[in-house]
Amino acid sequence: MNIYDKAHEFANELKNLPEVVEYRKKSQEVNENEDLRKMIEDFRKVQFEAYTEQMQTGKIKDETKIKMQEVANVVMLNPEVSAYIQAEAKFAVIWEDLLKILNEAIGVNVIAPNGN
Numbered sequence: 190m191n192i193y194d195k196a197h198e199f200a201n202e203l204k205n206l207p208e209v210v211e212y213r214k215k216s217q218e219v220n221e222n223e224d225l226r227k228m229i230e231d232f233r234k235v236q237f238e239a240y241t242e243q244m245q246t247g248k249i250k251d252e253t254k255i256k257m258q259e260v261a262n263v264v265m266l267n268p269e270v271s272a273y274i275q276a277e278a279k280f281a282v283i284w285e286d287l288l289k290i291l292n293e294a295i296g297v298n299v300i301a302p303n304g305n
Contacts, residue, residue: 203287212280215273228263228270235260 219225235257239249
């Protein structure tokens, strides 16, 4: 069996993983509902704003923290959006673990633009 066959086998296993099935289901539900999709988009915008501030200045503005908390409260009160975010988080842990395994197998340290 060659590496491409194994990759397809791996992809099939991943596709059928319960966490992936749940994430796909919740994603479809959210994408079919304009209000839910907008709510998540707003949540992501505030997350990105906070991340950008953190990276540029080393801290997050108080206004951004408040806005982030307000949006998070609204998002978490909605059961569909909350379920989507939880499913996404579970998938993200698995994906991060898989990438770590693959990177370790390759054995090459990627050099960041700043030299670290």
